[in-house]
Amino acid sequence: MGRLKIGILIPKSDMYPTLGMDLLNGLKLAFSKSESIQESPSFIVENIGVAADDQVLKSAEKLILQEDVDLTLSFCGVLLLPQLARLQEQYKRPLIHLDLGGRVYNEEHCNPYVLHHTLNLWQSSFAAGQYAAEHMGKKCLLAVSFYDGAYHMTEAFNLGFTSKGGNITRFFVGNADYKLETFEGLFQGIQEEEPDFIYGIFSYKEGDKFLKAFANSDYNGKIPIMANPSLTDEAIATEDYGIQKLETIASWSFDDGSPAMREFISNYTAQYDIPVNIISLMGYEVGITIVESISSEGTIMARLQDALNGKSIESPRGLLRYNSFNESQLDEFKIRKFEFNEVQYHNNITGTIDSSFTEKLQEELKDLPANGWQNPYLCT
Numbered sequence: 001m002g003r004l005k006i007g008i009l010i011p012k013s014d015m016y017p018t019l020g021m022d023l024l025n026g027l028k029l030a031f032s033k034s035e036s037i038q039e040s041p042s043f044i045v046e047n048i049g050v051a052a053d054d055q056v057l058k059s060a061e062k063l064i065l066q067e068d069v070d071l072t073l074s075f076c077g078v079l080l081l082p083q084l085a086r087l088q089e090q091y092k093r094p095l096i097h098l099d100l101g102g103r104v105y106n107e108e109h110c111n112p113y114v115l116h117h118t119l120n121l122w123q124s125s126f127a128a129g130q131y132a133a134e135h136m137g138k139k140c141l142l143a144v145s146f147y148d149g150a151y152h153m154t155e156a157f158n159l160g161f162t163s164k165g166g167n168i169t170r171f172f173v174g175n176a177d178y179k180l181e182t183f184e185g186l187f188q189g190i191q192e193e194e195p196d197f198i199y200g201i202f203s204y205k206e207g208d209k210f211l212k213a214f215a216n217s218d219y220n221g222k223i224p225i226m227a228n229p230s231l232t233d234e235a236i237a238t239e240d241y242g243i244q245k246l247e248t249i250a251s252w253s254f255d256d257g258s259p260a261m262r263e264f265i266s267n268y269t270a271q272y273d274i275p276v277n278i279i280s281l282m283g284y285e286v287g288i289t290i291v292e293s294i295s296s297e298g299t300i301m302a303r304l305q306d307a308l309n310g311k312s313i314e315s316p317r318g319l320l321r322y323n324s325f326n327e328s329q330l331d332e333f334k335i336r337k338f339e340f341n342e343v344q345y346h347n348n349i350t351g352t353i354d355s356s357f358t359e360k361l362q363e364e365l366k367d368l369p370a371n372g373w374q375n376p377y378l379c380t
Contacts, residue, residue: 004041004300006290007063009074011051011376015204015236020045022279023073023098025272030287033267037291044069051376052077057087064091070300071096073286075376078103085111094293094304096286099376100230100278102151105325106366112305116327117286119278120251123358124333125153125228128199128249129160131335131353132226137196138165143172143186143210144201152368153228157199159365169193178206183213190219198223203230208237215241229347232338235277237345246338251355252281252317253334253347264316285315285328323359325366330355 006027010020024043031040044067046059056076063069073096076084081097085108088095094113101118109116132140140161144154158168170189175181190198202210207230214220221244229250231237254265254276264284268276293300293307301307305326312319315330323329333355336347 005069006041007069007072009048023283026280026283027287034291051075082108085114088113092302104365112303122152122156125156126160129157133164133166139196141195145174145206146176148201198225200227207231211241215243240340248336261316
């Protein structure tokens with residue numbers, strides 16, 4: 001058996017301009033720290049633009065036919081994903097599909113040759129809805145950016161919130177051109193509705209503008225915010241906004257004091273001399289997943305579903321497994337408080353939520369229509 005060859009399809013990203021490097025750093029770290037791998041794989045990288053057109057399929061087929069890769073990693077828009085899964089099955093080559101987790105996968109996305117490695121954003125949004133109804137109040141104003149609100153996270157929060165007696169009294173949707181957004185409509189809605197809290201789904205530059213606007217408003221510290229974790233990404237929120245009473249619920253926190261998370265951060269910063277982020281975390285977790293999939297003969301089983309059946313993998317986020325939809329799943333979500341410590345922001349863990357309900361929930365929601373944007377969430 002020769003050296004393993006892994007193909008990687010990388011989209012361009014305004015939010016994470018170093019996405020390709022961060023992903024590769026995490027992957028390489030996982031292999032370098034593995035005692036069972038004698039020789040790290042070779043990585044063959046292809047650019048796939050916005051990951052929502054035929055370039056994804058053409059590049060995936062090229063990696064198989066011209067490069068003879070043993071495994072492909074790829075971001076991919078949800079409407080194109082079934083075709084990519086069928087392509088991999090036709091060639092009997094495994095695929096690990098990467099996504100932050102803003103979409104509910106259904107049966108046409110499920111394939112024994114395909115794993116979905118995500119950060120479970122829609123699942124944690126449902127958990128946030130239930131938590132908010134029980135701890136923050138029954139009356140919510142939901143505020144979303146024009147782009148981020150078009151994924152399943154909005155619907156998941158709504159379902160979780162209303163399942164516990166909550167009521168969303170108004171929706172605020174930001175301007176398509178965030179530079180023109182003043183948030184006057186949001187503050188007018190708050191004044192008229194007097195909600196118990198705000199649920200916010202914003203990221204990147206829109207998130208930065210939302211935080212500044214809310215921090216400078218009369219409502220900062222008076223009306224709490226529950227938000228999607230993209231709003232409090234430490235790699236993007238780099239200045240002290242003075243924002244108060246902001247919580248998120250997510251499957252990870254870099255302020256997690258677990259040995260696995262501490263070791264990952266220490267090894268990563270020592271090797272690359274740059275901070276970790278969610279892309280490097282995903283790369284590392286995908287790397288240790290691949291290590292678990294390699295046989296004693298040094299090969300990777302084509303049907304990854306079979307290779308990982310029944311296995312739990314120790315990751316920085318906790319014990320990780322792949323569920324019946326072949327999506328990565330953790331045992332719990334972290335309740336996180338967004339706080340500045342005079343140097344940088346932290347997502348400090350204040351509690352946890354059992355996430356074992358999510359596989360059953362996915363079965364219930366698998367027929368949700370794939371409305372909204374075709375590009376992968378948070379990639380472009």
